[in-house]
Amino acid sequence: MKADDTRKRAAPAGAHEGLHTSLHWQVPARFNIAQVCCTRWARGGTPAQARRTAVAWETEDGRRGRLSYAGLQRQADRLSQALRALGVQRGDRVALVLPQRPETAVAHMAIYQLGAVAMPLSMLFGPEALVYRLQDSGAVLALADENAIATVQQVRADCPALRSVLAVGAAAGQGDADWAAVLAAAPGGRFVPEDTAADDPAVLIYTSGTTGPPKGALVPHRALIGNLSGFVCSQDWFGLGPPEHSDEVFWSPADWAWTGGLMDALLPTLYFGRPIVAYQGRFSPERAFELMQRHRVTHSFLFPTALKAMMKAVPAPRQRYRLHLRSVMSAGEAVGDTVFHWCQRALGLTVNEMFGQTEINYIVGNCQRWVDAEGCEQPGWPARPGSMGRAYPGHRVAVIDDAGRECPRGTPGDVAVHRLDVHGHPDPVFFLGYWRNEAATAAKFTGDPCKSWCRTGDTAVMDAEGYLWYQGRSDDVFKAAGYRIGPSEIENCLVKHAAVANAAVVPKPDAERGAVVKAYVVLAPGFTGDPALVAELQAHVRGRLAPYEYPKEIEFIEALPMTTTGKVQRRVLRLQEEARAAAGGAG
The missing domain is CATH 3.30.300.30 (ANL, C-terminal domain)
Known part of the structure; x- marks a missing residue:
């Protein structure tokens, strides 16, 4: 799927059914996330696109700055050279224990260019959680700033594969090398990226481990393509038109160390050449509204916990802040009709609830509008309070029973996604498997002789119109x-x-x-x-x-x-x- 693919043909029989019918995945054999998220804007687009802001950053103590797409590419090239000099090779896992900051975006682009695998890790992880992931992944290098470098160094002796620790920001002097020094010493000029296949691994993200030990989900470059239909729909057609003619700005408090922040915010925003706000600090409802006002944020991903806090702390935000919000997507937990109606009343928009997971992200949700082949705005499928929504275009979703059979409408079962779309073509959204855990990978799939259904582990009911109604995690019911x-x-x-x-x-x-x-x-x-x-x-x-x-x-x-x-x-x-x-x- 390309940025404009969903506009090629008008939907013939209703927005939802029509978009499913008209969407055909276009997955090139050779594909790299860094190329489509950075290089094509920095070097393959217009000078105006290269100058546009990629990351607008801000810290809790008030420091601010901007990094253009051209600047993002230059730093990524230097970091790729530096990482290669430090021994990072194609396929190696590189840990990123970093918050929302411009260096995090640079590191992702540099790692993808190398053909290595980015492994984002939360700064909130304690020693036990951190050492498990570093050991299990065999990460060869870690990048950490002042928030996490002490913990990384604390567990380093227990991680024999970890050869180098690169200190970022105020952590300078606490690692084997410093970010600023290695970039300054790296050769200038363009880095020649590795030629990666769409199926090559790009990201290793460990599941939260609510039902057992965390498992590393290995995500390929092509998965970003599989995310696009859900991102575009849930953000009410974000990314239309050339970036230099757009005023769209994205921000989310979601940590870039997990799928919701990386695949639902950072990477798709960069894919469309728009600016994303990086805030390095603690979340608070008031600060969230201040950020959105100051940066003129138009689109956001706000998880239900954040929305509930914002609703309770600032019941009437538009009376206190000048907001420019056009669309809000939410996921992670059920939004519920209380928050749903508050968003309509207080924010002046209908929140698009979305459902997905690290292994198969952005598969179900809502879309308030779509754009037909002539570029005209048309109504989408209306969100229903309390519903997760319907399958996004390109994904075949069902509720299945323990034997892998589709349940009758209205009967609770496990939400599952088929390997093939409605046209019988492979769905690019799927992960490659769990890292060094073939048994867990096999257990994820069920049904028919080919085990074509991928279970999410979430229970829901599908109604007659295809809307899903969340019941809870299978082990929570x-x-x-x-x-x-x-x-x-x-x-x-x-x-x-x-x-x-x-x-x-x-x-x-x-x-x-x-x-x-x-x-x-x-x-x-x-x-x-x-x-x-x-x-x-x-x-x-x-x-x-x-x-x-x-x-x-x-x-x-x-x-x-x-x-x-x-x-x-x-x-x-x-x-x-x-x-x-x-x-x-x-x-």
């Missing part, structure tokens, strides 16, 4: 008194109450009923958790959902356990309840 309970609907109901900032629902073991519904609640500012509020919240849910869904027990908590990707770790709370039950304690 539980039975209480014989009833099947999906936590997201109850959590969404709780968040509607003014006293609730966030909530997580898990089973509490019960001798008579097997389990009862328990809710962990984070209170909004100004509220006190007491028996009266417990009763009020129980009545609030009981009056809106089925009688068996209201939480029989509510525990107030300062913060929910979260993965580094912003997802609630219900497994942690579930295990806590099981441990308490085994010890004979009360919740």
